[in-house]
Amino acid sequence: MHGLSLIHVSGKAKEDSFKLINGHTTRDDLPYKYTMRAYGPESSHGKANIEQNLVDEKKENFWDFRL
Numbered sequence: 001m002h003g004l005s006l007i008h009v010s011g012k013a014k015e016d017s018f019k020l021i022n023g024h025t026t027r028d029d030l031p032y033k034y035t036m037r038a039y040g041p042e043s044s045h046g047k048a049n050i051e052q053n054l055v056d057e058k059k060e061n062f063w064d065f066r067l
Contacts, residue, residue, distance in 0.1 A: 035067075040061070041061045
């Protein structure tokens with residue numbers, strides 16, 4: 001799993017619970033596009049990595065929204 005973790009949710013969430021304006025962001029006019037990806041119990045990207053869970057160390061069903 002790559003990227004910068006922005007939001008952790010312990011409980012009910014959906015893959016599209018958080019969105020970026022225009023669906024992406026850029027930095028300093030560089031030609032790179034950053035998108036938000038959600039990892040969790042029902043994500044098309046797969047489950048979140050339990051080792052990176054900062055919300056509740058014992059709960060595996062959490063969401064990790066990454067840039």
